[in-house]
Amino acid sequence: MPTAFEGWDGTPAAARAMQAELASQVRLRDGFRKPLRTVAGFDVGFEDAGRTTRAAAVLLDADSLQVLESRCVRIPTSLPYIPGLLSFRELPALLQVLDALSQTPDLALLDGQGIAHPRGLGVAAHFGLATGVPSIGVAKKILTGSGPEPHDTRGAYTALRHDGRQVGWLLRSKLHCRPLVVSPGHHVAMASAADLVMRWVTTYRLPEPTRLADRLASRRDDR
DNA sequence: GCGACAG
DNA sequence: ATCTTGTCGC
Numbered sequence: 001m002p003t004a005f006e007g008w009d010g011t012p013a014a015a016r017a018m019q020a021e022l023a024s025q026v027r028l029r030d031g032f033r034k035p036l037r038t039v040a041g042f043d044v045g046f047e048d049a050g051r052t053t054r055a056a057a058v059l060l061d062a063d064s065l066q067v068l069e070s071r072c073v074r075i076p077t078s079l080p081y082i083p084g085l086l087s088f089r090e091l092p093a094l095l096q097v098l099d100a101l102s103q104t105p106d107l108a109l110l111d112g113q114g115i116a117h118p119r120g121l122g123v124a125a126h127f128g129l130a131t132g133v134p135s136i137g138v139a140k141k142i143l144t145g146s147g148p149e150p151h152d153t154r155g156a157y158t159a160l161r162h163d164g165r166q167v168g169w170l171l172r173s174k175l176h177c178r179p180l181v182v183s184p185g186h187h188v189a190m191a192s193a194a195d196l197v198m199r200w201v202t203t204y205r206l207p208e209p210t211r212l213a214d215r216l217a218s219r220r221d222d223r
Numbered sequence: 224g225c226g227a228c229a230g
Numbered sequence: 231a232t233c234t235t236g237t238c239g240c
Contacts, residue, residue, distance in 0.1 A: 040230075042224075046231055081231070083228040112229050122227070144228045176240050181229080218231085 023120035031187030040105035041209025045217035056216035068187035128186025135185030
């Protein structure tokens with residue numbers, strides 16, 4: 001299993017410095033195969049009062065949304081949750097569950113931020129950089145930045161801005177529901193992110209890939 | 224110094 | 231994230 005943080009001394013300060021460095025390597029240009037054939041959703045949950053970390057991955061056909069494969073892995077939790085350092089806590093399990101898939105997805109959707117992060121490296125961006133798999137962050141809440149409320153129309157979105165530049169979108173994936181925070185990770189253009197996510201939204205607030213991964217990681221089913 | 228703070 | 235049932239409302 002490759003360590004996601006080669007040379008990290010374990011301190012939060014070093015983690016932040018590493019994020020700033022890695023963020024400069026993120027590429028905001030569509031770098032995925034077109035047309036997309038597969039998309040996978042990833043999420044992490046915890047058991048045993050947090051002592052065990054569980055990561056789930058669900059691979060879908062990008063057009064039919066048919067589930068092709070579901071995987072789940074468990075490893076000991078290594079770090080507590082620290083705002084801004086989520087990837088250092090969740091990436092090890094996420095990389096393992098990616099390896100558990102029989103095929104690499106053309107695109108990955110992760111629960112959390114892409115570049116809409118204090119130093120530009122949310123868990124989705126870090127995952128994309130570490131794996132080379134194009135990624136998008138689909139979060140339920142803002143971590144950094146702000147933007148106007150999108151109209152209450154399915155598919156409406158507005159720009160999320162931070163430090164004077166756009167870092168993502170506020171996307172009304174479902175009528176009368178709080179908008180999702182969508183931000184590109186690695187190898188996905190800002191202009192593509194929101195439309196891509198809407199492609200896999202059906203009748204729920206979350207797009208199918210992460211919604212299904214959520215269910216697996218959060219206890220409801222297994223396998 | 225005082226809040227804010229993905230999962 | 232997680233502990234937890236029913237309930238009000240679009």
